[in-house]
Amino acid sequence: MSVYTSVERHELETFLTAYDLGTLVDFEGISEGISNTNYFVTTSRGAYVLTLFELIGCDDVPYYLDLMAYLAERGVPSAHPLADRDGRYMRVLKERPAALVQKLGGRGIRGVPSPAQCMEIGRALGQLHLAGAGFAQRRDNDRGPPWWQAAAARVLPLLGATDAALLRDELDHQAAHPRALLPQGVVHADLFRDNALFDGERLTGLIDFYYACTDAYAYDVAVTLNDWCSQPDGRLDHARAEPLLAAYQAVRPFTPSERDGWSTVLRGAALRFWLSRLVDQLFPMAGELTYIKDPDEFKRILLAHRAEPWPLA
Numbered sequence: 001m002s003v004y005t006s007v008e009r010h011e012l013e014t015f016l017t018a019y020d021l022g023t024l025v026d027f028e029g030i031s032e033g034i035s036n037t038n039y040f041v042t043t044s045r046g047a048y049v050l051t052l053f054e055l056i057g058c059d060d061v062p063y064y065l066d067l068m069a070y071l072a073e074r075g076v077p078s079a080h081p082l083a084d085r086d087g088r089y090m091r092v093l094k095e096r097p098a099a100l101v102q103k104l105g106g107r108g109i110r111g112v113p114s115p116a117q118c119m120e121i122g123r124a125l126g127q128l129h130l131a132g133a134g135f136a137q138r139r140d141n142d143r144g145p146p147w148w149q150a151a152a153a154r155v156l157p158l159l160g161a162t163d164a165a166l167l168r169d170e171l172d173h174q175a176a177h178p179r180a181l182l183p184q185g186v187v188h189a190d191l192f193r194d195n196a197l198f199d200g201e202r203l204t205g206l207i208d209f210y211y212a213c214t215d216a217y218a219y220d221v222a223v224t225l226n227d228w229c230s231q232p233d234g235r236l237d238h239a240r241a242e243p244l245l246a247a248y249q250a251v252r253p254f255t256p257s258e259r260d261g262w263s264t265v266l267r268g269a270a271l272r273f274w275l276s277r278l279v280d281q282l283f284p285m286a287g288e289l290t291y292i293k294d295p296d297e298f299k300r301i302l303l304a305h306r307a308e309p310w311p312l313a
């Protein structure tokens, strides 16, 4: 359930008066999603998604909305935010930052994606990286290597000896390969299967840009690939991984440094989600909205990358 903040009809009608979007016809809470409150909103002019940001503050929301607008205007399949009459994408509703974005067609992928869907996502990620290169704002990755170190310091005392040794060894390995050496720009940073909508094999759009930041492109490819192309035992399914990477590289070929560092980048991307899921599991906060996902899924992916590196010729 992800309607944390209830919006009454009269409140939404008042909210909509700030926009040129016609009058309210219908609205309905969206049950998917974890961090924010989302509603489908239909007006006399069209269909939209209303998001009330539960965890992101008014200082940070404009970066994400400006980026979504920038990418959508450059042909990246994604939802454009709607501006109010003063040209602002962000407003406040129920004391939370709030925004309306275009409603995309299609639905999320449940289960194993097809190689064709993996190609679609690889191509779209390449488009996102190319299009984002001109975006003037920058934002550090809140879940980058400095956060890995801080998160590890919290979880290490609570891990068993084997996991603690794995975590320490992986952090050392990653530290020996600075990510700053890789080409950087705007990245989505959380392009999991639940953040893409499809109509059959056709991608209708990418959503949930709320971890987007400036970081290594290859890292973004690795985050995506780990979720879209891993098997239950953590090993990559190359029948999905290779089409995804080929479709990405048809848009934006890897540089030599990306090819050389690829196995380490895949490991780093797995480490990031092993750590964030461990923090959520070991330090659940009262009233916290985060639904805890299984950390072991990403430990298995990390172990598989360590056992079977994927060198790029």
Ligand SMILES: Nc1ncnc2c1ncn2[C@@H]1O[C@H](COP(=O)(O)OP(=O)(O)OP(=O)(O)O)[C@@H](O)[C@H]1O
Pocket (backbone or CB within 6 Å): 002, 030, 032, 033, 034, 035, 036, 037, 038, 049, 079, 101, 102, 103, 104, 105, 108, 194, 195, 207, 208
């Ligand atoms: N622009 C859109 N068009 C159509 N449906 C959307 C759109 N944005 C979001 N949705 C729907 O709302 C659901 C929740 O969106 P989203 O994944 O952004 O949730 P969240 O709570 O903001 O993020 P997270 O799940 O990562 O915490 C999606 O699964 C999708 O069904």
Ligand SMILES: N[C@@H](CCO)C(=O)O
Pocket (backbone or CB within 6 Å): 190, 192, 273, 276, 277, 293
């Ligand atoms: N995609 C993340 C959660 C939301 O960022 C995960 O699966 O751990």
